[in-house]
Amino acid sequence: MANGMIFHTQIASIMEMLANAAVADICKLVDDDYAVFRLEITQSQKENRALRRKLQLLEMKVARERVLASRPSSVKILDRYRGMARGEGHLTGGHRSFVKPVGHNTWRDDQPITVDEGSGTSTQHVIVIESEDAEAAGPGVKPEGSEGEEDPWHSRDIQTGAASGAPHVATEDPTSPVQPRIRHCITEVSGMPNFALKSETNTKTLTETHRLLHTGTDHRSDPKRLGPLRCPAAPGSEYLPVFQSQKTVHSRGDGDALDTGVDDPSCSYSTEMDSGNMPLCLETQNDLSRGGWNRYTSSVHSEGCLDKKGEVIVIDEVTVKMEGDISLTWNADSHLGDGHSQGRDFLDYRESLETNPNVATHSPLHTLKDRDPVSTSMGPSDSHSLFDQVLNSNDSARAQAREGGATSDSSKEKRFLCMFCNKGFSCLQKVEIHQRFHTGVKPFSCNQCHMCFAQAGDLKRHQRVHTGEKPYSCPQCEKRFSRLDKLKMHLKVHTGERPFACTHCRKRFSERSYLRIHQQKNHSTL
DNA sequence: CTGGGGACGGGGCCC
DNA sequence: AGGGCCCCGTCCCCA
Numbered sequence: 001m002a003n004g005m006i007f008h009t010q011i012a013s014i015m016e017m018l019a020n021a022a023v024a025d026i027c028k029l030v031d032d033d034y035a036v037f038r039l040e041i042t043q044s045q046k047e048n049r050a051l052r053r054k055l056q057l058l059e060m061k062v063a064r065e066r067v068l069a070s071r072p073s074s075v076k077i078l079d080r081y082r083g084m085a086r087g088e089g090h091l092t093g094g095h096r097s098f099v100k101p102v103g104h105n106t107w108r109d110d111q112p113i114t115v116d117e118g119s120g121t122s123t124q125h126v127i128v129i130e131s132e133d134a135e136a137a138g139p140g141v142k143p144e145g146s147e148g149e150e151d152p153w154h155s156r157d158i159q160t161g162a163a164s165g166a167p168h169v170a171t172e173d174p175t176s177p178v179q180p181r182i183r184h185c186i187t188e189v190s191g192m193p194n195f196a197l198k199s200e201t202n203t204k205t206l207t208e209t210h211r212l213l214h215t216g217t218d219h220r221s222d223p224k225r226l227g228p229l230r231c232p233a234a235p236g237s238e239y240l241p242v243f244q245s246q247k248t249v250h251s252r253g254d255g256d257a258l259d260t261g262v263d264d265p266s267c268s269y270s271t272e273m274d275s276g277n278m279p280l281c282l283e284t285q286n287d288l289s290r291g292g293w294n295r296y297t298s299s300v301h302s303e304g305c306l307d308k309k310g311e312v313i314v315i316d317e318v319t320v321k322m323e324g325d326i327s328l329t330w331n332a333d334s335h336l337g338d339g340h341s342q343g344r345d346f347l348d349y350r351e352s353l354e355t356n357p358n359v360a361t362h363s364p365l366h367t368l369k370d371r372d373p374v375s376t377s378m379g380p381s382d383s384h385s386l387f388d389q390v391l392n393s394n395d396s397a398r399a400q401a402r403e404g405g406a407t408s409d410s411s412k413e414k415r416f417l418c419m420f421c422n423k424g425f426s427c428l429q430k431v432e433i434h435q436r437f438h439t440g441v442k443p444f445s446c447n448q449c450h451m452c453f454a455q456a457g458d459l460k461r462h463q464r465v466h467t468g469e470k471p472y473s474c475p476q477c478e479k480r481f482s483r484l485d486k487l488k489m490h491l492k493v494h495t496g497e498r499p500f501a502c503t504h505c506r507k508r509f510s511e512r513s514y515l516r517i518h519q520q521k522n523h524s525t526l
Numbered sequence: 527c528t529g530g531g532g533a534c535g536g537g538g539c540c541c
Numbered sequence: 542a543g544g545g546c547c548c549c550g551t552c553c554c555c556a
Contacts, residue, residue, distance in 0.1 A: 423540095437539065451537090457542060458537070465536075485545055486534070493533070507531095513548060514531070521530070 416431040417424050420438035425431040433455060436442065442452035444459035448466045453459040461483065464470070470480035472487040476494040481487040489511065492498070498508035500515040504523045509515040 434540085453537085455539080455542095457544095458539085460542085462537075482535085484543090486536090488545085490534080510532080512546090516548090518531075 415424065416426070416428055418431055418434050418438070420435060423434065425434060436454040442454045444454070444456050445452040446459060446462055446466070451459075451462060453462060464482040470482045472481045472484050473479065474481070474487060474490055474494075476491070479490060481490060492510040498510050500509045500512050501507070502509070502515055502518055502523070504519065507518060509518060
């Protein structure tokens with residue numbers, strides 16, 4: 001019995017020992033696993049923090065890009081040129097026009113873009129952008145470091161500054177309080193080794209910008225001085241800000257195209273004039289070959305001119321101060337337009353830049369090129385980035401042929417230079433009309449087919465399409481034409497006149513375009 | 527069927 | 542404002 005008790009006691013002790021050993025093993029295992037687990041948790045947390053940081057950076061980048069993308073059309077004009085290679089357009093419809101929807105990139109009338117160029121060694125470009133997108137982009141986000149598809153003009157500015165080693169004045173500060181609205185002020189200081197690019201809410205800068213806009217003789221506020229269809233006297237020594245009359249003249253299709261606003265039955269075109277919200281019809285050609293502008297759709301929608309009257313670009317004008325008693329017009333809301341003509345005109349402009357260095361023109365591009373400390377980014381080797389993509393047009397011959405007026409030999413009479421192509425014009429109205437070809441502003445719209453035109457005469461001529469009016473009749477065959485030039489062309493059928501001869505096969509054609517097509521088809525290898 | 531050429535319409539743009 | 546020229550696209554004819 002006693003032995004049995006002892007045996008049981010020993011058994012119990014052994015069991016206890018075994019149990020303790022087992023518990024110890026288990027505890028050891030748990031401890032080890034726990035240590036490993038904690039290590040893994042720590043590493044995971046570390047990775048999590050790193051990823052979070054990365055995400056924040058990405059968000060900042062995205063915000064910045066959004067701010068850059070919200071730039072106004074005035075800045076994006078070069079973007080259009082960049083993507084304007086002929087024939088690149090997308091045919092989205094038989095008729096297209098570019099309008100900017102209200103609320104998109106909310107530029108308001110009180111958001112001037114001043115490109116003020118002084119005459120000294122140091123000049124400043126102050127661009128004040130009041131954008132609600134900037135609010136969404138978050139605080140402290142400054143328009144720097146172009147990434148992606150920003151307009152080359154601005155991005156070049158920015159990249160230039162970065163390349164020159166100039167530290168950005170503004171620093172990203174995600175902790176700064178959210179501003180209800182951020183005014184991005186981009187200050188470019190040229191004539192200095194570097195220029196600063198900063199984003200700030202500096203109301204002083206804003207005030208200065210407004211002062212620049214409204215300084216001197218504020219012609220834009222005085223329509224009497226600059227009647228839309230008047231040719232005012234030549235400007236004085238001060239720069240003369242010239243703003244295009246932003247009328248949209250809708251034809252009623254039964255009369256002449258006038259923008260007088262007078263309800264004249266013989267000139268029955270209604271005029272919509274709203275100084276605050278002037279609709280503009282920015283239209284492109286409706287065929288594929290001319291649709292280069294349609295590449296530019298980053299912030300522009302293609303809409304019918306009249307269908308979307310409300311969706312128009314309403315942006316304050318831009319005053320470009322010119323040296324040398326030259327005044328120009330740049331309508332900030334009008335940098336959308338006809339790519340076809342733009343290509344030619346920009347070719348003209350480039351040629352005028354290259355061949356006429358003495359022309360005292362300071363268009364934005366010109367200025368940019370001159371002052372860019374690392375201008376190689378826009379130099380000949382890199383010019384394709386902006387111009388050559390645009391200008392691979394076979395219109396160069398025509399452009400050269402027409403370039404005669406570009407340099408304005410008679411500078412005394414043609415003292416109004418187009419800021420885009422440098423062509424000289426004798427009066428203000430002419431340069432206004434001419435610049436519509438660059439800007440794409442087409443204030444004369446047909447309310448029967450929604451076509452828009454830059455000139456009243458073009459609208460009037462177009463009206464005959466609807467009216468069927470054919471006042472010109474052929475004396476030989478009684479065939480009638482709506483246009484005199486078409487009648488003259490038709491007369492060649494009867495006369496057999498073929499003034500255009502192919503230099504390769506001696507074949508003759510009545511029209512130059514026939515000859516060109518013929519040579520393209522048959523002598524393209526020559 | 528295909529491609530070249532002619533006729534014509536229409537818009538762009540300069541003068 | 543109109544003329545004029547340019548270009549492009551379309552339609553048609555014909556080889």
